[in-house]
Amino acid sequence: METSSVFFTVGLWLSLAACLVGFGLRVRHWRGGRLPAFRPLPQLKALVCDALLQLHLARKNPLGWGLHLCIFIGFMGLLLFHAMDGLISVRLLPGYESTLNPYQWLRNALGLLLLLGLALAGWRRLRNTRLKTVTHRDDWFALALLAAIALTGFVLEACKITSERVYARMVEDYANTDDPAELAGLQLVWAREYGVVFARPVVSPEGQSAAELYSLGKELDELVCASCHAPTATAFVSHSLALALAPVAARLDAAGAVAFLWHVHVLCCFAGLLYLPWGKMAHAVFTPLQLVAVPQPHAAESQRTTPAQPTSVPHNLALDACTHCGACSVHCSVHASYAVLGNLAVLPSEKLALLRRVRHGGIADPHTGPEMFRLAEGNGLCTECHRCTDVCPARIDLQSLWIAAKRSQSQPLAEPAAHSPQEHMAALMASRTAGAWAAAFAPAASDAIYPPLRQHPAPPRQPLGLTARAETFWGCVQCTTCTNVCTVVAAATDPVAELDLMPQQIMNLVRMGLIDHTLGARMVWSCVTCYKCQEHCPQGVRVADVLYELRNMAAARIRAEALGGQFGGQADGQMEGRAMGERP
Amino acid sequence: MTSMTYVWFPGCKIPYHLPRYGRASLAVFRALGVELLELEFGCCGYPARHLSVEASVLSAARNLALAHAAGATILTPCKCCFGNLRHAVYWLQRVDDLRRRVQTLLTAEGLALPPDLEQAAPRHLLTVLDQDVGAKTIASAVRHPLRGLRVAAQYGCHALRPGNVTRFDNPLQPTVFERLVEATGAVAVPWATRLDCCGNPLHGRNTAMALRLTRKKQQDARSAGAEVLCTACTYCQLQFDGCREELADSPAQDSPLDKAPPAVLYPELLGAALGLDEPETLQGLGRPAHHGPGIAQTPSHHNTDDIFTA
Numbered sequence: 001m002e003t004s005s006v007f008f009t010v011g012l013w014l015s016l017a018a019c020l021v022g023f024g025l026r027v028r029h030w031r032g033g034r035l036p037a038f039r040p041l042p043q044l045k046a047l048v049c050d051a052l053l054q055l056h057l058a059r060k061n062p063l064g065w066g067l068h069l070c071i072f073i074g075f076m077g078l079l080l081f082h083a084m085d086g087l088i089s090v091r092l093l094p095g096y097e098s099t100l101n102p103y104q105w106l107r108n109a110l111g112l113l114l115l116l117g118l119a120l121a122g123w124r125r126l127r128n129t130r131l132k133t134v135t136h137r138d139d140w141f142a143l144a145l146l147a148a149i150a151l152t153g154f155v156l157e158a159c160k161i162t163s164e165r166v167y168a169r170m171v172e173d174y175a176n177t178d179d180p181a182e183l184a185g186l187q188l189v190w191a192r193e194y195g196v197v198f199a200r201p202v203v204s205p206e207g208q209s210a211a212e213l214y215s216l217g218k219e220l221d222e223l224v225c226a227s228c229h230a231p232t233a234t235a236f237v238s239h240s241l242a243l244a245l246a247p248v249a250a251r252l253d254a255a256g257a258v259a260f261l262w263h264v265h266v267l268c269c270f271a272g273l274l275y276l277p278w279g280k281m282a283h284a285v286f287t288p289l290q291l292v293a294v295p296q297p298h299a300a301e302s303q304r305t306t307p308a309q310p311t312s313v314p315h316n317l318a319l320d321a322c323t324h325c326g327a328c329s330v331h332c333s334v335h336a337s338y339a340v341l342g343n344l345a346v347l348p349s350e351k352l353a354l355l356r357r358v359r360h361g362g363i364a365d366p367h368t369g370p371e372m373f374r375l376a377e378g379n380g381l382c383t384e385c386h387r388c389t390d391v392c393p394a395r396i397d398l399q400s401l402w403i404a405a406k407r408s409q410s411q412p413l414a415e416p417a418a419h420s421p422q423e424h425m426a427a428l429m430a431s432r433t434a435g436a437w438a439a440a441f442a443p444a445a446s447d448a449i450y451p452p453l454r455q456h457p458a459p460p461r462q463p464l465g466l467t468a469r470a471e472t473f474w475g476c477v478q479c480t481t482c483t484n485v486c487t488v489v490a491a492a493t494d495p496v497a498e499l500d501l502m503p504q505q506i507m508n509l510v511r512m513g514l515i516d517h518t519l520g521a522r523m524v525w526s527c528v529t530c531y532k533c534q535e536h537c538p539q540g541v542r543v544a545d546v547l548y549e550l551r552n553m554a555a556a557r558i559r560a561e562a563l564g565g566q567f568g569g570q571a572d573g574q575m576e577g578r579a580m581g582e583r584p
Numbered sequence: 585m586t587s588m589t590y591v592w593f594p595g596c597k598i599p600y601h602l603p604r605y606g607r608a609s610l611a612v613f614r615a616l617g618v619e620l621l622e623l624e625f626g627c628c629g630y631p632a633r634h635l636s637v638e639a640s641v642l643s644a645a646r647n648l649a650l651a652h653a654a655g656a657t658i659l660t661p662c663k664c665c666f667g668n669l670r671h672a673v674y675w676l677q678r679v680d681d682l683r684r685r686v687q688t689l690l691t692a693e694g695l696a697l698p699p700d701l702e703q704a705a706p707r708h709l710l711t712v713l714d715q716d717v718g719a720k721t722i723a724s725a726v727r728h729p730l731r732g733l734r735v736a737a738q739y740g741c742h743a744l745r746p747g748n749v750t751r752f753d754n755p756l757q758p759t760v761f762e763r764l765v766e767a768t769g770a771v772a773v774p775w776a777t778r779l780d781c782c783g784n785p786l787h788g789r790n791t792a793m794a795l796r797l798t799r800k801k802q803q804d805a806r807s808a809g810a811e812v813l814c815t816a817c818t819y820c821q822l823q824f825d826g827c828r829e830e831l832a833d834s835p836a837q838d839s840p841l842d843k844a845p846p847a848v849l850y851p852e853l854l855g856a857a858l859g860l861d862e863p864e865t866l867q868g869l870g871r872p873a874h875h876g877p878g879i880a881q882t883p884s885h886h887n888t889d890d891i892f893t894a
Contacts, residue, residue, distance in 0.1 A: 383596035530781035531745035
């Protein structure tokens, strides 16, 4: 065991160090900002009720609460009393031996609880179609890693139960007898009662009967073994596994299965330590901190606070506290837009991952990637309904994050020249300012800040197909009623200077197929959608609906440009394949 | 009175941006015996419409499917939600290809479009009060008539037009809102821009123009002698409130803007008349307050001087 002990000690210290360094790297951007106020009572309550018992989750999502509690109790119990037994169990628990009860069966019960929780978590992610959408590699990896730790633990224990080698070592260390009859008897007892699988059957050294040997062995067992060994059957999971393994146990033992599995089990645990600061499991550290920092739910009253600064501790803690449980995306009001646009950044959990990735510098150039455009588009669709913030079990003020992101992403429009075209497009999508949209399509400006759009294929057929159908404009006699009743035209001091084209002119151009010539007109973007034009048109032209369709077509083009020729739709979402917040 | 059960569709803006509209509406419906079911709806699709009509129709259709599964019709206080849901009904009935695609996406979620879309079409708060409860019933339930209060009823475009899509009221000469305002005992003043847009759809896209439209309406309502602007739409209310705030902050030539008639939501107006909560906006306006000092103020519309000459 000398080498394995070195392996364990060195491995443990190395992974602990790597874990700490990982956390250090992860929080290196946390700087400044006002730290949360110290409010002992609510914060203590938050720590106990919310961080430890997760009672706030019990009301909103009983299944999620139940499975998380299974994982939490199972894993923490095993971590503290099994993995760290030398530090905790030995010192605190009277007469602690890992092979005595209640410790032996408790370990099995905790392991089983953990596996049950993991299985429920996996099932939940597959069953709920909305949750499935936002379930990525990292979510599965975290579940798989925990499951691997528990399963290798069980198989290891099962192999130990059946192992002749382990039995022989223990006999050598503790039996204190050379009497072959007693040893043969002990072997018999351990084969029958403890489930050790011996390569060769027990041979009676001096021709005693099995019963005689057994009673000799039983005496010895009670003398030297029973004080440290409860019946292995109480390790109910491992024992059942041992029974199942019995036919191949001898061969496994001969091949060194116990040592091998021990290494695998320990390596899985080290891998868990290395992974802890980076993947979703970091929430085990950050989420309790966040819950204590924000001991009460965010009230849904507008303009309550200004969002935290992007570099501040509260802002970063909130970003890191996301457990990627998916609750926000499951309940997201604009989830349906994802189904059509295929942009995962419509969904809060994915937007948050993108924001975090921007902070970590995971996007090579945060301003040029298609991700920035997706973030702008997705976030632009957010209606600020506050539901994600209401359901977030980590009490992240998501609403404020989205409002802050909208504000910061639309900033580059102020000085277009100083930013890349992609950044400008993201800003365009974020702000949707009439002037900026019109400028993006205006002939004069197109060469300066926006590459010529006409090189790209025409966007796919519009669902209503109004602009493409001659019948839409059949009746138009250019009577200018639409323009005369237009609220916006009436409110403009100089309509031509402020709006470029009047509604009836736009109808005429579109009728002639000159759609590109209309998209740069500010009238298209400054339509207030009051539908007066359409209501009053004596010829039944759907003026306002046509303007809507023009905006849809322009948005599709901007999108295609930013995403490299894709027009979106389901395939777009599938192509991403992995969480948008994940590192490549 | 027949049994009136609807499923409540507050829309996205109420919970965070205008919770008082939700509270006032629920209180009024409770008082008038309209039963409301609660469901977790998604966005009506109105905000997504500029970007993608298909996303907008799917969002709306999903809500119609949810309400249909719950066996009730949608009742919404927001005219933009109402209008967009109505648009979705209209287009789903007419464009087969769109309906098929929407149905496919709904099926993925285990939902189905209502077989009779016309029957599943939403109803607006004002329609339910006018047609199900009835202005006469409301008038007889009023305990504190808002006598003398001069109210400009703001129709809200998205419920009104296009009339063949929304089927809300006569799009050129609607009467429902005035009827309901008068049921509270108040006076509905005629004003020229009552059917015009509040400006909100341009807020953020062309904020200067949006504010210009809002100001024009406030100015017109004031010239008509209105003490309050009455809305029945989340976005209209947000726009009038926002405009007052924004212009009150600016030292521009238009000040003092606090003279612009404040906006009040219809359920707040009705709630005050029914003896429920009275909003601050109404206190001391136009009539003897039913609690507090009983001094009626003279409508101040006579000095329309020029504060609005922009």
